[in-house]
Amino acid sequence: MGVIIDKELCTGCGQCVDACPFEALELIDDQARVNDACTLCGACADECPEEAITVPEVERAADERTASAKGVWVYAEQRGGEMPEVVAELLGQGRRLADELGVELGAVLLGAGLDGLCGELFALGADVVYAADDARLELFNDDLYCEVLARLIAEHQPEILLAGATSLGRSLIPRVATAASTGLTADCTGLAIDPDKRLLLQTRPAFGGNIMATIVCPSARPQMATVRPRVMKRGERVEGREGRLVPLELKPEDQAATEVMEVVRAIDDQVNLVGAEVVVTGGRGLGKAEGFDLVREMAAALGGVVGATRGAVDAEWIGHAHQVGQTGRTVAPKLYVALGVSGAVQHLVGMQGSDTIVAINNDPNAPIFDVAHYGIVGDLFEVAPAMLARLKQLRGQA
Ligand SMILES: Cc1cc2nc3c(=O)[nH]c(=O)nc-3n(C[C@H](O)[C@H](O)[C@H](O)COP(=O)(O)OP(=O)(O)OC[C@H]3O[C@@H](n4cnc5c(N)ncnc54)[C@H](O)[C@@H]3O)c2cc1C
Numbered sequence: 001m002g003v004i005i006d007k008e009l010c011t012g013c014g015q016c017v018d019a020c021p022f023e024a025l026e027l028i029d030d031q032a033r034v035n036d037a038c039t040l041c042g043a044c045a046d047e048c049p050e051e052a053i054t055v056p057e058v059e060r061a062a063d064e065r066t067a068s069a070k071g072v073w074v075y076a077e078q079r080g081g082e083m084p085e086v087v088a089e090l091l092g093q094g095r096r097l098a099d100e101l102g103v104e105l106g107a108v109l110l111g112a113g114l115d116g117l118c119g120e121l122f123a124l125g126a127d128v129v130y131a132a133d134d135a136r137l138e139l140f141n142d143d144l145y146c147e148v149l150a151r152l153i154a155e156h157q158p159e160i161l162l163a164g165a166t167s168l169g170r171s172l173i174p175r176v177a178t179a180a181s182t183g184l185t186a187d188c189t190g191l192a193i194d195p196d197k198r199l200l201l202q203t204r205p206a207f208g209g210n211i212m213a214t215i216v217c218p219s220a221r222p223q224m225a226t227v228r229p230r231v232m233k234r235g236e237r238v239e240g241r242e243g244r245l246v247p248l249e250l251k252p253e254d255q256a257a258t259e260v261m262e263v264v265r266a267i268d269d270q271v272n273l274v275g276a277e278v279v280v281t282g283g284r285g286l287g288k289a290e291g292f293d294l295v296r297e298m299a300a301a302l303g304g305v306v307g308a309t310r311g312a313v314d315a316e317w318i319g320h321a322h323q324v325g326q327t328g329r330t331v332a333p334k335l336y337v338a339l340g341v342s343g344a345v346q347h348l349v350g351m352q353g354s355d356t357i358v359a360i361n362n363d364p365n366a367p368i369f370d371v372a373h374y375g376i377v378g379d380l381f382e383v384a385p386a387m388l389a390r391l392k393q394l395r396g397q398a
């Protein structure tokens, strides 16, 4: 059964047509009509002021794992014995989710020569670490890592699995989701629990970043999500915290179909935006490429790095390596200064985790002020030089 539009109630206002993300609605003779592109997403029904639209509930049979699956897992990515910061961030978030569900937090560690890493995972909040320490896992390999992780999932049946949206995670995790016959929400910016249904609410930008969608996976387990670095806050590290270690033996026949001959590290010519404690970002309000001189001056004065909006990058005022946002870098510095940045949702998802946000914009209604801790309405070419002068004055006094 498809969407039902009550002809008696429909006034032909067209609001549902604009709300449909799939162009499945049109107005014919001042009445809304639905076509074959409809996915039964339900967005139109919420929008109709006359309550003229009924969208049938889609019942999907839950597989048998949904009832029995237990535990929150974090894939603890490592290379050469080093774990990226996102692992600590995921364990912090995983701990909160596990506590809410009243279950254990597990970490999965695959590699060779992993001494020391298990203790670190316990310190970061894991109750149990599933560790496969084998020479065959020394170099990351999609095939074998996927095989081992999917087997672990089948054996232990976690209800949630989180991983970093790193280059390694983006390569491995979709394969694992396919092998485990479950869904995956990539690049989540928010994770929460629906306490009634015990479902993971996975929020991420959708439809070109124009809306924030909350996605659920009601009928398969584990519920899998990837999260970009610097989006979640890391949890408290408790030195000496202990947990349960579950070693995993590989089978003699476990061999990757491909062989990694050599790993060559790319020369990193990226701006160190991700780890920076201070980021000063310029937007289209700078007017032209030379406007970034002021941004560079302020970044230097504050000991920070230069960021940019996509608007400024698209105008070719600065390189893409500086871009902050959905299609750029995600940053969470102590101080984020935005000069002439409107605050589009695609920009906000890349910086709203910053501790303190200062925005200068001459439009009092600019959305950047919704997330700013300190907002200054004014011409950036007057305000920023005044701030710089005061900064120099204070430094001189010191
Ligand atoms: C799929 C997709 C992905 C995207 N990814 C990203 C992304 O990763 N990062 C990103 O930033 N954007 C991204 N965008 C683009 C985003 O939607 C916005 O278009 C962009 O962020 C706007 O850049 P801006 O704030 O520099 O420019 P504008 O929106 O033009 O804002 C300029 C601001 O400067 C202010 N201003 C003008 N003159 C002055 C002055 N003299 N003093 C003070 N203020 C002044 C104006 O009031 C205005 O608010 C993406 C868009 C899409 C569709």
Ligand code: SF4
Pocket: 005, 009, 010, 011, 012, 013, 014, 015, 016, 017, 031, 032, 047, 048, 049, 050, 051, 052, 053
């Ligand atoms: S929003 Fe409701 S009233 Fe308006 S055109 Fe659509 S169905 Fe009709």
Ligand code: SF4
Pocket: 003, 019, 020, 021, 022, 023, 024, 025, 034, 037, 038, 039, 040, 041, 042, 043, 044, 045, 055
């Ligand atoms: S249910 Fe979704 S896809 Fe179908 S008409 Fe409504 S908004 Fe469009």
